[in-house]
Amino acid sequence: MNFKVTVGxxxxxxxxxxxxxxxxxxxxxxxTPMKDLSQPGQFACEEKVDLVGPKRTINGVRILGPARKxxxxxxxxxxxxxxxxKDIPVRDSGKLDGTPxxxxxxxxxxxxVDKGVIAAARHIHMHTSDAEKFGLKDKDTVKVRVGGxxxxxxxxxxxxxxxxxxxxxxxxxxxGNAAGLSxxxxxxxIVE
Amino acid sequence: MNFKVTVGxxxxxxxxxxxxxxxxxxxxxxxTPMKDLSQPGQFACEEKVDLVGPKRTINGVRILGPARKxxxxxxxxxxxxxxxxKDIPVRDSGKLDGTPxxxxxxxxxxxxVDKGVIAAARHIHMHTSDAEKFGLKDKDTVKVRVGGxxxxxxxxxxxxxxxxxxxxxxxxxxxGNAAGLSxxxxxxxIVE
Numbered sequence: 062m063n064f065k066v067t068v069g070x071x072x073x074x075x076x077x078x079x080x081x082x083x084x085x086x087x088x089x090x091x092x093t094p095m096k097d098l099s100q101p102g103q104f105a106c107e108e109k110v111d112l113v114g115p116k117r118t119i120n121g122v123r124i125l126g127p128a129r130k131x132x133x134x135x136x137x138x139x140x141x142x143x144x145x146x147k148d149i150p151v152r153d154s155g156k157l158d159g160t161p162x163x164x165x166x167x168x169x170x171x172x173x174v175d176k177g178v179i180a181a182a183r184h185i186h187m188h189t190s191d192a193e194k195f196g197l198k199d200k201d202t203v204k205v206r207v208g209g210x211x212x213x214x215x216x217x218x219x220x221x222x223x224x225x226x227x228x229x230x231x232x233x234x235x236x237g238n239a240a241g242l243s244x245x246x247x248x249x250x251i252v253e
Numbered sequence: 254m255n256f257k258v259t260v261g262x263x264x265x266x267x268x269x270x271x272x273x274x275x276x277x278x279x280x281x282x283x284x285t286p287m288k289d290l291s292q293p294g295q296f297a298c299e300e301k302v303d304l305v306g307p308k309r310t311i312n313g314v315r316i317l318g319p320a321r322k323x324x325x326x327x328x329x330x331x332x333x334x335x336x337x338x339k340d341i342p343v344r345d346s347g348k349l350d351g352t353p354x355x356x357x358x359x360x361x362x363x364x365x366v367d368k369g370v371i372a373a374a375r376h377i378h379m380h381t382s383d384a385e386k387f388g389l390k391d392k393d394t395v396k397v398r399v400g401g402x403x404x405x406x407x408x409x410x411x412x413x414x415x416x417x418x419x420x421x422x423x424x425x426x427x428x429g430n431a432a433g434l435s436x437x438x439x440x441x442x443i444v445e
Binding site for chain 2 (some may be wrong): 111137138151183210216217236
């Protein structure tokens with residue numbers, strides 16, 4: 062059964078481990094929520110860090126909370142080019158083995174992470190009850206069709222199912238722009 | 254008949270009219286070819302201009318030659334965001350009615366163009382003999398399939414046929430990155 066889903070476009074951002082929050086923002090620092098995100102419990106923070114690549118630095122990249130088990134730096138291919146990091150791997154969130162590292166600089170310290178830089182694989186979050194309704198399960202892949210002058214059909218869109226997830230598709234800004242999409246636009250999921 | 258075509262990714266660039274070359278680089282100035290492009294007779298120039306948008310300036314944007322009848326400024330949606338220009342129209346080359354203007358600054362002068370800023374519509378150049386072979390004609394549209402982890406199928410890919418064209422697909426950098434493509438990669442054209 063095909064269905065519609067709204068799109069959220071992700072700009073570059075960083076998830077931090079508790080250990081790295083301590084180093085970058087000071088021992089015992091708690092992240093300061095600025096704005097709730099579409100996924101329940103997730104929030105954009107007031108805190109930012111600089112990404113120092115081999116070629117250039119990108120200043121003021123926003124932290125998303127809460128703290129995670131491992132730090133993860135989500136950037137676009139264009140950001141990778143700016144930083145001087147080639148062949149940024151396209152990965153599901155949390156799958157960080159063999160990914161490049163980078164230097165993070167915060168107001169209280171800096172840390173050279175040895176992995177964690179990824180381009181997030183395009184994906185759709187959904188609640189367990191959505192998955193049942195649509196006949197899908199965690200780790201399935203679907204196609205997603207977008208209309209308009211920049212119309213296209215994305216393959217390999219990962220389905221992520223959890224009792225804490227809300228129905229929402231995540232693309233990075235380059236994928237969104239390539240398809241002429243803005244935040245909250247609706248697209249069609251094709252279940253074959 | 255489906256067929257393969259190689260891809261060229263276009264970064265932001267500017268085509269200039271003779272009048273605007275005179276203003277920006279001095280009366281009677283001739284563009285200096287730096288590198289031939291995939292389309293016969295087209296070349297990247299040594300010359301660059303700054304694009305001054307309502308919000309920010311992008312410095313050092315390359316001129317492509319030779320001179321054209323009208324100046325045309327090809328940028329990505331991300332560039333539009335940087336400049337502070339919203340809703341950049343997706344247009345075929347040369348179709349500039351109703352497109353936004355911008356200020357161009359060169360070493361010898363500046364000019365406020367009243368139109369010409371576009372995101373180039375994805376397209377495939379081909380020689381007349383290619384078009385005959387593939388059963389296509391100028392202004393047809395096709396789909397183009399890209400494999401790999403960022404696999405997708407582009408709709409609305411415009412066919413442009415001329416006796417001076419070489420077979421080549423043009424995407425902007427965001428479209429290329431969204432599909433995980435690099436310059437000279439091969440993609441599959443689907444003729445329905």
